[in-house]
Amino acid sequence: MRTLLSIAGLSALALFLSSCDVGGISPIFPTPVSPNGKNIYDTYVGISIFAIIVFVGVEAALLWVVIRYRRSAQPAGYVPPQVHGHTGLEIAWTIAPLLLVLGIAGYSFAELQRDFQPITGEQMLVVVSGHQFGWDYEYQNGVVVHQEGSLSTEVPAFVVPTHTLVKLQFRANDVIHSWWVPAITGKTDAVPGYDNFSWLKIDRAGKWKGECAELCGTGHASMQIVVQAMDQADFDAWMAKQKAAAKPSASPSASPSP
Amino acid sequence: MAATTVLPRPKAYDDTFFKPISLWLTTTDHKLIGIMYMVTAMLSFVIGGIFALVIRLQLAQPNLRIVDDSTYNQIISAHGVTMIFFFVTIFVTGIANYMVPIMIGARDMAFPRVNLLGFWLVPVSIILYYCGFFTGHALDAGWTGYAPLTEAAYQSKSLGVDFWALSIIVWAISGIMASTNFLTTIVALRAPGMRFSRLPLFVWAQISTSILLLVVGAPLAAAMILLEFDRQLGTHFFTTDGRPVLYQHLFWFFGHPEVYVMILPAFGMISEIVPVFARKPIFGYMSMVAALFGIVFLSMTVWAHHMFTVGMNTYVEGFFMLMTMLIAVPTGIKFFNWIATAWWGSIDFTVPIKFVFGFLATFLIGGITGIYLASVPVDTQLHQSYYVVAHLHYVLFGGSVFAIFAGIYYWFPKITGRLLNRTLGEWHFWLTFIGFNGTFLIMHTLGLEGMPRRIWTYSNEAWALTNMIITLSSFLIAFAVLVFLINIIHSWNNGEIAGNDPWQGNTLEWATTSPPPPYNFERVPPVRSFMPVRDLRESGELVEEPPVAPVPV
Numbered sequence: 146m147r148t149l150l151s152i153a154g155l156s157a158l159a160l161f162l163s164s165c166d167v168g169g170i171s172p173i174f175p176t177p178v179s180p181n182g183k184n185i186y187d188t189y190v191g192i193s194i195f196a197i198i199v200f201v202g203v204e205a206a207l208l209w210v211v212i213r214y215r216r217s218a219q220p221a222g223y224v225p226p227q228v229h230g231h232t233g234l235e236i237a238w239t240i241a242p243l244l245l246v247l248g249i250a251g252y253s254f255a256e257l258q259r260d261f262q263p264i265t266g267e268q269m270l271v272v273v274s275g276h277q278f279g280w281d282y283e284y285q286n287g288v289v290v291h292q293e294g295s296l297s298t299e300v301p302a303f304v305v306p307t308h309t310l311v312k313l314q315f316r317a318n319d320v321i322h323s324w325w326v327p328a329i330t331g332k333t334d335a336v337p338g339y340d341n342f343s344w345l346k347i348d349r350a351g352k353w354k355g356e357c358a359e360l361c362g363t364g365h366a367s368m369q370i371v372v373q374a375m376d377q378a379d380f381d382a383w384m385a386k387q388k389a390a391a392k393p394s395a396s397p398s399a400s401p402s403p
Numbered sequence: 404m405a406a407t408t409v410l411p412r413p414k415a416y417d418d419t420f421f422k423p424i425s426l427w428l429t430t431t432d433h434k435l436i437g438i439m440y441m442v443t444a445m446l447s448f449v450i451g452g453i454f455a456l457v458i459r460l461q462l463a464q465p466n467l468r469i470v471d472d473s474t475y476n477q478i479i480s481a482h483g484v485t486m487i488f489f490f491v492t493i494f495v496t497g498i499a500n501y502m503v504p505i506m507i508g509a510r511d512m513a514f515p516r517v518n519l520l521g522f523w524l525v526p527v528s529i530i531l532y533y534c535g536f537f538t539g540h541a542l543d544a545g546w547t548g549y550a551p552l553t554e555a556a557y558q559s560k561s562l563g564v565d566f567w568a569l570s571i572i573v574w575a576i577s578g579i580m581a582s583t584n585f586l587t588t589i590v591a592l593r594a595p596g597m598r599f600s601r602l603p604l605f606v607w608a609q610i611s612t613s614i615l616l617l618v619v620g621a622p623l624a625a626a627m628i629l630l631e632f633d634r635q636l637g638t639h640f641f642t643t644d645g646r647p648v649l650y651q652h653l654f655w656f657f658g659h660p661e662v663y664v665m666i667l668p669a670f671g672m673i674s675e676i677v678p679v680f681a682r683k684p685i686f687g688y689m690s691m692v693a694a695l696f697g698i699v700f701l702s703m704t705v706w707a708h709h710m711f712t713v714g715m716n717t718y719v720e721g722f723f724m725l726m727t728m729l730i731a732v733p734t735g736i737k738f739f740n741w742i743a744t745a746w747w748g749s750i751d752f753t754v755p756i757k758f759v760f761g762f763l764a765t766f767l768i769g770g771i772t773g774i775y776l777a778s779v780p781v782d783t784q785l786h787q788s789y790y791v792v793a794h795l796h797y798v799l800f801g802g803s804v805f806a807i808f809a810g811i812y813y814w815f816p817k818i819t820g821r822l823l824n825r826t827l828g829e830w831h832f833w834l835t836f837i838g839f840n841g842t843f844l845i846m847h848t849l850g851l852e853g854m855p856r857r858i859w860t861y862s863n864e865a866w867a868l869t870n871m872i873i874t875l876s877s878f879l880i881a882f883a884v885l886v887f888l889i890n891i892i893h894s895w896n897n898g899e900i901a902g903n904d905p906w907q908g909n910t911l912e913w914a915t916t917s918p919p920p921p922y923n924f925e926r927v928p929p930v931r932s933f934m935p936v937r938d939l940r941e942s943g944e945l946v947e948e949p950p951v952a953p954v955p956v
Contacts (some may be wrong), residue, residue, distance in 0.1 A: 174784055174851050185780045192778060196771045203738070203767050210745045211752075211760060214681070219749045225745055228461045229689040234743065235736065239690075242735040246728035248772070253719045253778035260780065261717050277557075296466070320552045323712060323787060327853035331783020337551065337643040343713035356853040358787040360545050362552060363472040365812060366858035394414075394655060 175328040178353065178374070181260040182330035189258050194248055199245075260330075263342045267312035269305070275322030275335035275357065277317070278364030288387045294367035302373035306380035307347055313342040321360065326355030326372050335357060342381040347374040432921055436522045440497025443525055445667050449484035454478050456881055456922035463874040465862050466904040476537070477542035477563070479857055483546025484567065487661070489529050490576055491803050501818065503585060504945035505912040505919060506603045508594025508927040513587035521580035524573050527722050533569035533623045535563030542567040545857055547631075547658065550641030555634045557681050557759035565634060568612040568627040575624040578664075582613035582620070588668070594911070596930030603910045603933060604691055608671025613697040615660045618703065620647040623657035626650060633680070637953055648713050655706035662891035663702045665799065667695060669806030670737055673759055676813050677741050678934075679908050680756040681748025687740045687935060694740075701726055711782045720779045725776035734770060738763070754828035755906075758809035761836050765801030769794055772847065786881065787857075790850025796843045806888070808835070815891075818903045821898030827890040841876030845869055904945075909934035914945065 159244075173185035173190070175185045272283040278294035282303045292300040295345065305311050316322060328340040333343040358367035375383060420437075430436065430828075457478050470478065500522075504512055512518045535541035540561035544552040551557060553564045589602070589610055602610075630650065630741045632638040639645035678685045685691060707715065707723040741763065750756060772794040775781050785791060808831070816822050826914045850856075854866055904913040914920070914928045929947075932939050939945035 153518075163661075171848055171852060172582055185784055187783070188778060190781050191499065192775055194780065196774065198646065200767065200771055201743075204764060206742050207763055207767075209761065209946070210742060210748075210750070214745060214748045214750050216749045216751045225681065225683045225749050226687060227684060228743075228747070229684050230690070233741075235740070236686045238739040239732060242732050243729075247480045247733050249774060249778065250721075250728045253724060253780055256719060256780045257468070257717050261783075292468075296860065317643075319643060320557055321549060323855075324774065325787075325853070327784060327851075331780065332712050332786060333783070334646060334714065336713055339648065342704045355853060356855050356858065360476070360549070360857040362557065363476060363543075363859075365476075366472065368859050395901050 146178070162303065175353075177328060177330065178347045178349060178351065179329045180348075181344065184256050185331055188253055191252055193316065195245055195249065196390045225249060226346045255274050255386050264310070264312055264344050266310070267344065268309045269311045270314060271303075271305075271311060272314045272316060273303075273324055274318055275324065275337065275361070275368075276318040277320065277362050278357075278368050280322075280324070284384075286384075286388070288384065288391060290387075292369065292371065296367045300369045300371055302352060302371040304373045304375060304380060304383050305345070305347060306377045307350055309377075310346045311344060313344070313345065314345045321359050322354070322361050322368065323359035324370065325358040326353050326360075327368055328353040329355075329372060332358045343370075347372075350374050350376055350379075406762060406839070410616075422605070428675065429519075431519045433512045433515070433518060433795060434501050434919065436500075436518055437501030440500055440525070441520055441813030442495055443529070444494035444497060445888075447485050447489035447493065447529065449888075451490055452874035452884060453480050454482035454485065454882060455906075456877060458482060459641050459874040461860065464871065465867050466860055470862070471533070473543060475859040476545075476857070477541045478547050478607075479569075480542045480548075481536075482521050484542065484737055486799070487546060487665070488571065489525075490579070491527055491665045491799065491807070492661070494807055495665065496578075496815065498613075499585065499605075500581070502814065503606055503609050503914065504592070504911060505923050506586060506606050506910050507589060507592065507597050508911050508924065508930065509588060509592035509686050510924075512584050513591055514584050517584050521577050521584065524577035524580070528570045528573040528577060531566050531878045533592060535561075535566035537565075538562040538566070545903060547654055549647070549654075550630060550633070551643050551647050553630060553634075554642050555637075556642065558634075565631065568631050568634075572624045574704070575620040575627075578616045579620045581702030582616040585609050585613040586617070590717070594927040594930055596935075601930055601933045603671075603934075604674035604685060604688070605671035605910075607692050607695055608667045608674070611699045612664050612667045615699055615702065619657040619660040620662075621717030623661075625652035626657070629653070635803055638681070647708070651710050652706065652711065655709045655772075656703075659706045660702045662798065665803045669762070669792050669810075670695070672806045672810040672813070674737075674739060674761060675910065676755050676759050676809055677744045679813075679906050680753065680759075681745045681750050682907075683744055683748045684909075684934060685740070686738070686746075690736050691740055694733035694736040698730060701730045701733070705730065708777055708782070710787075711716075711779050712786050713851040717779075724777050725777050725815050728774060728884065731770065731774060735876075738767070738770075744756055748815055753906075754823070754825060754832060755809045755813040755814075757829075757832045758812065759869060761804035761832065762809060765797055765836075765839065767804060769801055772797065785850055785954045787855055789854045789856055792856045793843045793846035793850065796839075796846075800839060800843070805835075808832075811891075813906065814912075816896070816901030817917050817919070818913055819895050820901055821894050821896075822901045823894045823898060823900055823906060824890050827886055827893075830885050831887045834886060835883050838876050838883055841878060844875050845872055849873075904936070907937075907940065908935045911935055914939065 174186060177186050197294060247363060251281045270285055274281045280292040282290040290301055290303050315333050315335040315338040315358060319337065322335045323332045331343050333341050355370035357365060408656055420483050421622050427439065428434065434663040445658045457470060461467055461475055467798065541563035542548060558564050589606060629640045633642055641647050643648040673686055674691060679727060705723055709721055776791065776794060812823055812828055849866055849869055852866065853860060903917055911928065915924050927941055928935055936945065
């Protein structure tokens with residue numbers, strides 16, 4: 146019964162939060178399309194339940210103090226009780242937040258273990274390299290998608306098949322960049338010197354946008370990211386076209402400039 | 404100490420701001436140094452605010468070109484550096500420099516000449532930083548100056564980063580000097596009867612702040628020195644061939660405690676102001692002190708929560724997440740104790756207490772969003788987005804700056820002998836409160852929708868309306884600051900005469916004249932609790948003198 150109630154509460158809250166989207170002002174991320182993004186979304190909603198309770202409770206207490214205990218609301222000659230403290234109360238408001246944050250930390254840690262470990266058993270590996278200013282996506286078959294930074298025109302999409310577990314391996318050629326598409330999942334930094342990992346498994350066809358999230362120089366704002374998910378058949382056709390296009394000039398553009 | 408002979412006040416102390424310049428340049432009086440700290444900080448606040456307005460104009464609509472991308476990056480860096488290093492930290496040091504010796508019944512700081520040097524290093528630091536702009540290219544990598552973007556390979560033509568690093572080294576030395584001085588003063592120069600268990604909470608806050616800055620100032624200077632080695636001597640500590648993430652560890656080992664260097668004095672001010680206006684003693688004095696030291700300890704174990712996306716081991720991330728969330732416990736204790744202090748009180752809603760409640764209402768939001776950011780999975784979405792910008796302004800502006808304003812309205816009468824104008828103060832508060840929330844509450848949503856911070860411009864039309872509202876609200880804050888500055892300038896010369904104790908305060912500064920004489924007290928009052936002046940008032944020992952206008956000599 147209790148779980149049922151909490152599930153109902155959760156989904157009601159999620160509905161409430163997502164329905165608040167008025168004129169591009171939304172209190173929650175875009176609806177996620179990858180399981181790790183969904184789990185982050187749920188963690189956000191879970192924390193929100195307690196956050197809203199604490200927020201409303203404390204602000205109400207503050208409002209009550211402002212209204213009830215202002216001098217003009219007190220009888221003339223009122224002398225406040227000279228209370229220096231209350232051990233029981235002080236212990237209570239030490240323990241209660243402690244339990245609350247331990248709960249939130251445990252809940253978050255479970256999600257951390259679930260979705261943020263380096264994965265094995267991926268169906269596809271893509272090496273994502275950031276540079277000033279753009280992204281390169283290198284598939285295992287040697288095809289590379291270049292997203293050169295641009296403010297005005299949309300960059301070519303990084304295409305993945307739907308329902309496929311794609312492992313992303315991040316590299317940086319110069320400074321630190323950060324790859325972030327909020328509708329898919331959280332961001333991962335591309336740091337020079339070592340490789341970082343993330344993954345995605347998109348459940349429907351579509352196109353999502355993101356940007357570089359780590360200040361990387363003057364062109365930082367231009368480092369657009371476009372991810373497109375296609376059904377396997379469409380993806381195969383797209384890949385064949387890329388291979389054909391890459392053939393004539395395969396040797397010079399095989400590797401990005403150092 | 405029987406007969407109190409009234410010492411003649413030196414000619415230089417004519418109680419107006421217009422003292423001989425030679426006195427300002429050479430004084431070792433902690434009060435004058437405190438005023439210089441605060442005035443310097445306020446100038447920085449205005450400069451940093453102008454940078455903020457340029458940022459907001461540039462972002463008001465998609466695809467604007469008010470400034471170019473390179474200038475924009477220099478301006479966001481300058482805004483952060485100015486507000487954090489040269490405004491908030493400097494202001495809270497100044498107000499403590501003024502108040503701490505008086506609150507503990509001392510004549511001056513323990514090392515007056517170190518105090519003098521420590522202060523004058525601040526303008527040196529500020530000027531060094533701004534020299535970067537005259538080389539044509541100031542720091543442009545954000546106030547955090549992450550390597551390798553600040554390395555020579557990516558900054559070939561600019562000396563701005565060198566000036567910044569040098570400036571921060573000088574700043575750290577100044578901070579270490581001030582912290583040593585505060586700790587020595589508080590340990591060694593307390594008045595008879597002023598036991599540790601009777602220290603005002605503002606003084607306790609200054610002890611914890613000083614410990615923090617002593618511990619973390621050196622690693623900051625170390626990070627800057629290593630960065631300069633890389634840039635000038637060709638080493639590879641943080642370069643692309645080195646360990647860029649090491650820079651982040653060093654920087655944030657300073658950077659996160661720095662947040663508490665800015666907020667703990669604010670907590671101290673709130674803890675002084677609430678009891679005075681509620682006419683009740685502080686609730687849970689001992690737990691307030693314990694909470695301060697809990698925060699000091701925890702704040703040094705949380706730095707890597709700024710780095711959850713660099714790819715650390717998940718157990719390491721789990722540790723930093725847990726420690727970060729645990730800070731909510733001591734902060735919660737303080738919060739509930741403040742509310743309990745005000746509960747059943749008889750609160751006189753003058754301007755200082757209005758800012759205190761503004762602080763409580765907004766800082767709470769900053770604290771709650773901090774829990775989201777501490778959660779590693781959620782942080783991978785929120786990190787480096789406008790959500791973080793909103794969060795940090797809720798704790799730094801909604802927290803520290805609101806408390807600073809409360810402190811200014813509270814202590815201005817002590818420092819100048821005159822009250823700030825109440826009507827202008829009310830306008831200042833409401834404009835700031837509305838403008839602040841209008842600017843930053845809605846900003847959270849931009850981050851959730853995917854707008855990264857520190858981008859020069861954007862093409863997403865869906866963010867246009869939000870950004871426009873934010874820009875308009877930010878000008879409301881600017882207008883509020885204008886009202887505040889007018890109030891300060893007007894009241895310093897023409898304000899209502901305050902008298903020694905306009906608020907019926909609890910702590911020793913209210914037992915001396917406004918402004919206090921150079922030696923602070925003719926006779927240090929007896930200290931029997933942490934509210935010595937209130938004790939004297941209740942036992943009838945405090946002779947209330949009628950307010951006397953400060954007389955120009």
